[in-house]
Amino acid sequence: LLEHQIRLLVMAVIKLPKGRSRVTRKTKKNNNAKGKLRFLIYSVAPLGISVYLSIHLYYVLYNSLINNNNNGEGERFNDEDVTPLSKLVSQPHIIADTATDIDNFGDGNANVNAGSNANTNANKIAPPDKTEHLEQILQKSRVQVTPDIKKKLPSWNQVDKLYGSKPQIIGLETCAAFQSTTTIPKDDAYIGAAGLFNTGTNLLSKLLQNHCSIPSRREKKSNAQYERRQPFRYRWTGMLFQVPWGKHNPISWRTHHVAQRGAEGVEQTHVLPVVILKDPFHWMSSMCRHAYAATWRHRPRHCPNLVASAGEETKKRGLAKDGKGRNLFKVIVWFQKTEKYSYTSLVDLYNRWYRDYLEIKDFPRLMIRYEDLLLYPEEIVTKVCHCGGGTVMNAMNGIHHDSSSSKPNHKGSNGLTEALIRYGSEDHRTDTMTNHDLEYANEELDSELMNLFHYTYADASAIQRGAGNTALMDAREEERERKKLLNYNKNDQKKRIEGGIPISGQVNSLSLTQN
Numbered sequence: 001l002l003e004h005q006i007r008l009l010v011m012a013v014i015k016l017p018k019g020r021s022r023v024t025r026k027t028k029k030n031n032n033a034k035g036k037l038r039f040l041i042y043s044v045a046p047l048g049i050s051v052y053l054s055i056h057l058y059y060v061l062y063n064s065l066i067n068n069n070n071n072g073e074g075e076r077f078n079d080e081d082v083t084p085l086s087k088l089v090s091q092p093h094i095i096a097d098t099a100t101d102i103d104n105f106g107d108g109n110a111n112v113n114a115g116s117n118a119n120t121n122a123n124k125i126a127p128p129d130k131t132e133h134l135e136q137i138l139q140k141s142r143v144q145v146t147p148d149i150k151k152k153l154p155s156w157n158q159v160d161k162l163y164g165s166k167p168q169i170i171g172l173e174t175c176a177a178f179q180s181t182t183t184i185p186k187d188d189a190y191i192g193a194a195g196l197f198n199t200g201t202n203l204l205s206k207l208l209q210n211h212c213s214i215p216s217r218r219e220k221k222s223n224a225q226y227e228r229r230q231p232f233r234y235r236w237t238g239m240l241f242q243v244p245w246g247k248h249n250p251i252s253w254r255t256h257h258v259a260q261r262g263a264e265g266v267e268q269t270h271v272l273p274v275v276i277l278k279d280p281f282h283w284m285s286s287m288c289r290h291a292y293a294a295t296w297r298h299r300p301r302h303c304p305n306l307v308a309s310a311g312e313e314t315k316k317r318g319l320a321k322d323g324k325g326r327n328l329f330k331v332i333v334w335f336q337k338t339e340k341y342s343y344t345s346l347v348d349l350y351n352r353w354y355r356d357y358l359e360i361k362d363f364p365r366l367m368i369r370y371e372d373l374l375l376y377p378e379e380i381v382t383k384v385c386h387c388g389g390g391t392v393m394n395a396m397n398g399i400h401h402d403s404s405s406s407k408p409n410h411k412g413s414n415g416l417t418e419a420l421i422r423y424g425s426e427d428h429r430t431d432t433m434t435n436h437d438l439e440y441a442n443e444e445l446d447s448e449l450m451n452l453f454h455y456t457y458a459d460a461s462a463i464q465r466g467a468g469n470t471a472l473m474d475a476r477e478e479e480r481e482r483k484k485l486l487n488y489n490k491n492d493q494k495k496r497i498e499g500g501i502p503i504s505g506q507v508n509s510l511s512l513t514q515n
């Protein structure tokens with residue numbers, strides 16, 4: 001580098017610009033100044049930088065040699081404790097978290113840790129400090145916990161009241177069947193996310209893609225041909241963005257539909273669906289903020305609008321009576337542009353969609369809660385990954401939500417901080433629901449789903465607040481009708497005056513004059 005810079009310097013001195021011969025002395029002076037400046041920029045400055053870097057490099061090398069000679073008998077690294085760099089590059093799946101054996105949480109008795117994933121009992125994950133667990137989640141995600149945020153965060157007692165003291169996973173007993181080589185080849189296995197709108201499918205996919213990999217897929221040479229292609233960038237790990245029949249589509253679409261994103265060339269029977277669901281009351285509130293492909297009559301002041309109020313019953317559009325004579329708002333879901341499904345209410349959509357997945361017996365599947373993914377990301381990701389025959393990777397510092405997860409993924413979604421505040425308590429769980437909505441939800445929500453996932457029904461205090469919402473809505477409806485009638489009377493009087501028609505028995509003087 002030094003030799004090259006010296007040669008450039010010599011050439012620059014020999015070919016130093018002289019300035020143009022014609023024109024005036026002033027122009028010559030300017031040209032020479034520009035030439036000198038060009039000489040300093042292109043020759044002297046790089047030479048100085050090169051000399052400095054070379055001296056610094058020689059100094060570092062000299063010190064390292066001296067230290068090695070002086071510390072020949074000192075402490076050295078143990079080669080057995082260090083993984084060769086070449087091995088890490090060629091086999092990045094060996095980067096795993098050795099302290100993620102969590103066999104004793106959740107449901108299911110199957111041992112789903114295979115091969116190198118098996119951990120000793122001494123490496124159990126210590127239970128988190130419940131009093132500061134929510135703050136730790138934010139801090140690990142690089143979110144600064146300000147006094148204002150700390151004040152808004154719910155207490156652990158509120159979280160425990162809503163979701164219980166441990167995560168819930170349904171379907172762990174099917175993991176052994178999925179890992180069986182007789183049914184699904186290990187080098188062609190996948191894991192994909194599924195769930196209704198607003199249930200955290202994007203968050204689940206992102207965590208799996210960042211922290212899980214199926215080792216046998218890495219050894220399959222045919223994967224090299226699409227490793228760098230954008231739509232398939234995660235296929236070499238086996239972690240799909242979504243199940244190939246579409247993450248929001250009903251399970252009946254499996255093997256009958258191919259999703260537009262990331263499903264090309266995927267054998268659908270080789271995919272382990274990981275179905276994520278959310279507390280139904282919070283989910284209906286999310287649907288009010290962002291409805292996606294679902295349409296139904298609702299207003300910000302009355303949403304999810306399960307049962308029509310007295311004023312809303314006057315308009316029959318979108319209404320349907322159930323077996324008990326209640327007027328419900330029908331929900332239309334366009335899963336595809338040409339595929340329209342009709343449901344009697346949002347509760348009916350929730351029940352039927354997840355009930356179909358719950359009743360599956362023909363192939364393996366997992367069902368997890370969105371709230372557990374927020375509160376216990378390491379436990380959930382590790383258990384799901386091991387169930388699919390995968391290895392946890394990039395988890396030396398634990399598995400947690402990265403900094404981008406603290407920002408909304410799309411319009412209408414919550415960031416990490418807002419999500420913990422909203423879903424960690426029941427303060428805003430039923431804000432815009434009436435007592436009729438809550439009574440209907442308590443009565444019609446699938447009891448098996450609610451019990452399996454430890455979701456709670458609306459209590460008496462929530463129903464009482466809902467009754468207040470109903471009274472307020474009725475008062476607003478009466479006021480709206482009064483104003484509507486008043487405007488009608490004013491318009492009617494104006495038309496009568498313009499037409500010369502007497503009002504309230506009085507004679508119109510203008511009409512008499514005209515006559």
